Amino acid sequence: MLRLWQKLSGRIPPQGRWQHMADPYDGDEIVVLDCETSVFDKRKGELLSVAAVRVKGKEIMLSSAIDITVKSDAVTDPNAVRVHYLRREDREQGVAVSEAIEKLLDFIGNRPICGFYIEYDRAILNRYIKRLYNFQLPNKFIEVSEIYVRRKRRLVPELHLDLTFEGLAKDLNVPVIERHSAMGDVISTALMYIKLTEF
Amino acid sequence: MTIQINLNQPPFSFLSTEQLDWLTSRLDLVFFPSGAVILDEGNVAPGIYIVYKGVVEETDSDGTVFSQYGKEDVFDVRAVLESACKHRYTAMEETLCYLLKAQDFIQLLEDSSDFSIYFKTDLGTQEQLVEQRETGVSEFILSRIDEDTIRTPVYVTGQTSLARVAVIMKEQKHDAILVRTAKKVGIVTGTDLLNATLLGDMEKQDKVADIANYDLIDVNYGDFLFSALLKMTQHGIERVVVRRDGDIIGMLELMDMLSLFSTHSHVIAMRIEQAKSMKELVTAAKRLETLINSLSSQGVKVVAIMELITTLNRRLMQRAFDLIFPERLRNSVCILVLGSEGRGEQILKTDQDNAIILENEHDREAVLPLLQRLHQAFLDFGYPPCPGGVMFISDSWIETREGWQGRVSRWLSSAEPEPMMNMAILMDAEPVCGNAELFAPVKASWQKESLRSSITSSWFARPALQFETPLTFLGKIREDHGTIDIKKGGIFPLVHGVRALAFEYGINESNTLHRLDVLQERRVLDEETAQGLKDALLLFLRIRLRQQLLSNSINPGMSQQLKLDSLRSVDRSMLRHALHRVKKFKQFLIHHYHLENF
Numbered sequence: 001m002l003r004l005w006q007k008l009s010g011r012i013p014p015q016g017r018w019q020h021m022a023d024p025y026d027g028d029e030i031v032v033l034d035c036e037t038s039v040f041d042k043r044k045g046e047l048l049s050v051a052a053v054r055v056k057g058k059e060i061m062l063s064s065a066i067d068i069t070v071k072s073d074a075v076t077d078p079n080a081v082r083v084h085y086l087r088r089e090d091r092e093q094g095v096a097v098s099e100a101i102e103k104l105l106d107f108i109g110n111r112p113i114c115g116f117y118i119e120y121d122r123a124i125l126n127r128y129i130k131r132l133y134n135f136q137l138p139n140k141f142i143e144v145s146e147i148y149v150r151r152k153r154r155l156v157p158e159l160h161l162d163l164t165f166e167g168l169a170k171d172l173n174v175p176v177i178e179r180h181s182a183m184g185d186v187i188s189t190a191l192m193y194i195k196l197t198e199f
Numbered sequence: 200m201t202i203q204i205n206l207n208q209p210p211f212s213f214l215s216t217e218q219l220d221w222l223t224s225r226l227d228l229v230f231f232p233s234g235a236v237i238l239d240e241g242n243v244a245p246g247i248y249i250v251y252k253g254v255v256e257e258t259d260s261d262g263t264v265f266s267q268y269g270k271e272d273v274f275d276v277r278a279v280l281e282s283a284c285k286h287r288y289t290a291m292e293e294t295l296c297y298l299l300k301a302q303d304f305i306q307l308l309e310d311s312s313d314f315s316i317y318f319k320t321d322l323g324t325q326e327q328l329v330e331q332r333e334t335g336v337s338e339f340i341l342s343r344i345d346e347d348t349i350r351t352p353v354y355v356t357g358q359t360s361l362a363r364v365a366v367i368m369k370e371q372k373h374d375a376i377l378v379r380t381a382k383k384v385g386i387v388t389g390t391d392l393l394n395a396t397l398l399g400d401m402e403k404q405d406k407v408a409d410i411a412n413y414d415l416i417d418v419n420y421g422d423f424l425f426s427a428l429l430k431m432t433q434h435g436i437e438r439v440v441v442r443r444d445g446d447i448i449g450m451l452e453l454m455d456m457l458s459l460f461s462t463h464s465h466v467i468a469m470r471i472e473q474a475k476s477m478k479e480l481v482t483a484a485k486r487l488e489t490l491i492n493s494l495s496s497q498g499v500k501v502v503a504i505m506e507l508i509t510t511l512n513r514r515l516m517q518r519a520f521d522l523i524f525p526e527r528l529r530n531s532v533c534i535l536v537l538g539s540e541g542r543g544e545q546i547l548k549t550d551q552d553n554a555i556i557l558e559n560e561h562d563r564e565a566v567l568p569l570l571q572r573l574h575q576a577f578l579d580f581g582y583p584p585c586p587g588g589v590m591f592i593s594d595s596w597i598e599t600r601e602g603w604q605g606r607v608s609r610w611l612s613s614a615e616p617e618p619m620m621n622m623a624i625l626m627d628a629e630p631v632c633g634n635a636e637l638f639a640p641v642k643a644s645w646q647k648e649s650l651r652s653s654i655t656s657s658w659f660a661r662p663a664l665q666f667e668t669p670l671t672f673l674g675k676i677r678e679d680h681g682t683i684d685i686k687k688g689g690i691f692p693l694v695h696g697v698r699a700l701a702f703e704y705g706i707n708e709s710n711t712l713h714r715l716d717v718l719q720e721r722r723v724l725d726e727e728t729a730q731g732l733k734d735a736l737l738l739f740l741r742i743r744l745r746q747q748l749l750s751n752s753i754n755p756g757m758s759q760q761l762k763l764d765s766l767r768s769v770d771r772s773m774l775r776h777a778l779h780r781v782k783k784f785k786q787f788l789i790h791h792y793h794l795e796n797f
Binding site: 060175199 | 203224225226227228229230231232235252293295297298300
C-alpha cells in the first residue's frame with residue numbers, strides 16, 4: 001500500500017511524528033508561505049528565511065503567523081542580498097535550519113500550501129525535509145499564478161499575461177508590502193489568493 | 200512584522216512602547232471586496248477594525264450615512280464595548296483592515312487608562328485628551344485650586360485694634376487678614392491699614408471692623424486657577440477668598456500664583472491697567488498676539504484662551520475710553536462691541552464691529568470727534584476696520600436709546616435679509632465702556648414676547664442655511680483644492696443657528712456656549728445636541744487658531760481657509776464628525792423654523 005502511494009505520487013510519505021500530514025484535510029484554512037534562499041537555485045539554494053501565515057476566508061491570521069530567520073553562513077550572491085535584504089549579520093541571529101523546518105511543519109500540518117511559484121519553495125523545503133525526516137511534503141499545493149491564469153483565460157483565452165509577482169499584484173490591485181522580505185511577500189500573495197477565490 | 204499604518208497618533212499614542220508592540224503582534228488583516236458588509240446591525244463585532252486601505256461607510260437602517268472611514272480610522276468601538284453593532288459598515292471599495300480581536304482590545308483598555316478614557320468618552324473629552332497630549336506640558340493654568348495653592352486664612356475679630364492687626368500681619372507674614380464680626384466676614388489688607396491711618400483719620404486704637412471690606416470676591420475650591428486670575432484681573436485685586444461648600448477655607452494670593460505662572464498674561468493685564476498714555480496701551484496690545492501664541496503652543500484649551508483674551512481686550516478698550524472720554528460724558532454713552540467680540544469668541548483680532556448708544560441726542564456733537572479718536576486707538580491696537588462699516592464712526596451705528604429701539608422694531612418688521620443681519624449683529628452686543636444701563640432697554644426691544652412670532656424668527660434663522668456644509672453625500676469632507684472655508688462651512692451656521700434660537704427664546708446671553716447651556720436648560724435642545732455643538736464649535740476654533748498662528752499673513756485672524764492636508768488624521772476625523780453635527784443641526788433648524796422650501 002505504502003509503495004503504491006509512493007509509486008502513484010512519486011513521493012515518500014511521512015512517518016511517525018509527521019504521519020498526520022498525509023491525512024486528508026477537512027478544515028477551511030490554507031497556509032501561504034514563502035522561502036528566501038542564498039541563491040536562486042532549487043538544488044543549491046540554502047534556506048535563509050521562511051514566513052508562513054494561515055488564511056481563512058477573507059482573513060489573514062497575521063497574529064499567529066511565523067517568520068523565521070535561519071542561522072546560516074551560506075555565501076550569498078552579493079546581488080541576492082539586495083533582493084532579500086538578509087545580510088550575514090542578520091542571519092547570525094537566526095535559528096538552526098532543523099528547528100526552522102520543525103516549526104514550519106508543525107505550523108502547516110495537513111493544510112493545503114499556497115504561494116507564488118510555489119514549486120520552488122516546495123523543492124527547497126523537500127530537500128531539507130528529506131534529509132531531516134526522510135519524507136516529502138504530502139500536502140496539496142496551490143499555485144496563485146495558476147488560479148490567476150485560469151480566471152483570466154476563462155474570459156479571454158488568448159490573453160497575454162504578465163505573470164511576474166509585480167505584474168499580478170498590479171493587475172489584481174493588491175499592495176506590495178516590503179517586497180522580498182519573506183513576510184511581505186507572503187501577505188501580498190495571501191491578498192492575491194483571497195481576491196482570486198473570495199471576490 | 201511591521202505594520203503598514205502609523206500607530207504613532209491618538210488613540211494609539213496613549214499606549215506605551217511595550218503595549219504598542221503587543222498590539223502590533225495581535226493584529227490580523229482582513230480583505231473586503233467592494234460592497235461587502237463588514238459589520239451589520241445586530242452583529243457581534245469580532246474586534247475593532249483599523250482601516251489600512253480603502254473606504255468604509257457607516258449607515259443606519261434608513262440608509263442615512265453617518266460617517267466614512269479612511270486610512271488609519273478605527274471602527275466600531277461601541278459595538279465591542281456594548282453587546283452589538285448598531286449600524287451597518289460597508290466597504291465602499293476594496294478595503295483592507297487590520298483587526299484587533301475584541302478580547303485583545305479590552306485587554307489594552309484595562310492596561311491603559313488614557314487609552315480607555317479616549318474610547319469610552321465623547322468627542323469633547325477625546326478632544327481634551329488630544330489637546331493635552333499634544334504638548335506634553337502640564338500647564339499650570341489648567342491646574343485647579345487645591346491645598347497646595349491656597350493659604351490658610353488668619354482671622355481677627357472686628358473688635359481688634361488696627362495696631363494689633365498690623366502686628367499680626369507682620370508676624371504671620373500675611374498681607375491680608377480676614378475680619379470676623381457678628382454678622383459677616385470682611386477682609387483688610389496692609390494697604391487698607393496705611394490708607395486708613397496715614398491718608399485717613401483713623402487712630403491706632405480704632406476697630407478693624409470699621410475699615411474692613413465686606414464685599415468679598417471669591418472662587419470655589421477645585422476651580423481652575425485660571426478663573427481666579429480672571430477674577431483678579433476683572434476686579435483689579437490681588438487676592439481672592441476660596442470657598443468650599445460656601446465656607447471660607449483659604450486665600451489665594453496673586454503673588455503666589457505669579458511665582459508659578461509660566462505665561463505673562465497677568466503682566467500684560469497689569470500693563471493695561473497701569474497705562475497712562477495711549478502709547479503704553481498700544482504697546483500692551485501688541486503683546487496680546489504673542490500671548491495667544493504662547494498659550495496655544497503650551498496646549499491651553501481654546502475656551503480658556505478665549506475667555507482670557509476677551510477679558511484683556513475689553514479692559515484695553517475700557518482704558519482707551521477712559522483716556523479719551525472726559526468724565527462728564529462717560530456715563531451718558533454706552534459703547535457696545537458686536538459680532539464675535541461681543542460673543543466673547545474672538546481670539547486673534549478680526550475686524551472691529553461696534554456701536555454706541557447715546558443717552559441724549561444733544562451730546563452727539565461732542566461725542567463724534569471722541570469716537571474718531573477711539574476708532575483710531577482701536578486701529579492702533581490692531582483691529583482692522585470693518586469692511587461692512589459696522590462701526591460707531593458710521594451714522595447708522597450711533598443712536599440714542601429711543602433711536603435704537605425704533606431701528607430694532609423697523610428691522611424686525613421688514614422681513615428683509617439685510618435688516619435681519621443687522622439685527623443679528625446687534626443681538627451679540629455686549630456693553631464694554633460707559634454706562635451699561637443704557638443697553639438694557641435697547642436689549643429689551645428684541646426680547647419681547649410679541650416678537651416670538653414664527654415668521655420673524657424664521658426670517659431671522661434663514662441665513663444659517665445659506666452655505667452648504669462641506670460634506671459629500673457620502674459623508675466625506677468635501678474640499679476645494681485641499682481647503683474648506685471653516686467659517687461658512689461650520690462656524691457661521693452653528694453660531695447663527697444658536698443665535699436664532701436665542702432670539703426666539705429671548706435668551707440674554709451673548710456667548711454661543713452660554714446660549715447653548717440655556718437652550719439645554721430650557722429643553723429646546725437635548726443634552727447630547729447642546730454638548731455636541733459646543734464640542735464642534737471649540738474644535739473649529741482650535742483648528743482654525745492653530746492654522747492662523749502658523750500663517751504668515753498680516754491679519755491672520757481674517758483667514759478662514761482650513762488646509763486639510765496639514766491636519767492630523769485624528770483632527771480630520773473629529774472635524775468630519777463636527778461637520779456632521781452642524782449638518783444635523785441645520786436639519787433641526789429647517790424643521791423647527793419650517794424652512795423646507797428655502
